[in-house]
Amino acid sequence: MADEANVDPGSFGAARDAAEPGRRRAETAPRAGERVRAAARELFYRRGIRAVGVDEIVAKAGVTKPSLYRGFASKDALAVACLEDFDAAFHARLDAGLAAHPGDLRAGLLAFLTGLGERTARPDYRGCGLSNALVEHPEPDHPARLTALAHKRGVRARLTGISAGLGARDPEALGDGLLLLIEGTFTSGQIFGAGGPARALAAAASALIAAATAPGPAVGDG
Structure with a gap:
């Protein structure tokens, strides 16, 4: 049986199209x-993103260009949708x-950080797709850059909230420290792969959390 993922929706049988046109539009689009x-x-x-063209995307997807543009107004719009998927996967x-x-x-x-460190050992690891998009798109108003920036700001805010929940004396400082470790892991994972410094992510984060949540001197202590 043919792999449906490689079949262009436009090539489905004309008899079915004529008998159930509404169903076909609802299901294949x-x-x-x-x-x-x-x-x-x-x-x-x-x-x-910049290295990949629309022709290559539709060829891999097994669809026509009109099929792509029915769902996405432009390549930029498709890139934004993919970056939103990366954001959802991270969270x-x-x-x-x-x-x-x-x-x-x-x-x-x-546990999350341990998993992140382990993923860097995969041979196909390419870091964070959102961080990569920021490097690729320096234009301040590019839709891909704006989407990636929104993700990073959201992650920073979430890590600050988690740090507050951990009882950090300075939640913003701990959150930023954790973010620096995560971003460093994205990069070092691409450089060193398995056995690189990214494997120490969870241990480094644990030490950082311990230092940030340790009781400080009481007010008035000299």
Whole structure:
């Protein structure tokens, strides 16, 4: 049986189209859009947004250009959608780490960071797709840059909130320290791969958390 992921929705049988045109439009348009989005995510992550053209995306997705443009007004719009997917995936992984240790915020955060460090050992690891997009798009008003910036600001705010929940004396300082460790992991993972410094992410974060949450001197102590 043919792999449906490689079939152009426009090539489905004319008899079915004539008998159920509404059903065909309702079912194939979303499937085509998802194939385009999945293909673009993989290509953009592996090679970068600017290096990948629309022709390559539709070829990988097995759809036509009109199918792509029915779902996305432009390549930039498709890039934004993919970056939003990367954002959702990051937060889903963080949520999963926290959920694995209910009532223990520190253990949940470290579980997430352990997983992040382990992912850098994959041979296909290319860092953070959103960080990569920021490097690729220095133009301050580019949609991809604005989307990636919104993600980074959201992550920074979330880490500050987690740091407050951990009882940090200065939640913003701890949150920024954790963010620096995470961003460094994205980069070092691409440089060194398995066995590189990214494997120390969770241990470094644990030490940082311990220092940031240790009791300080009482007021008046000299």
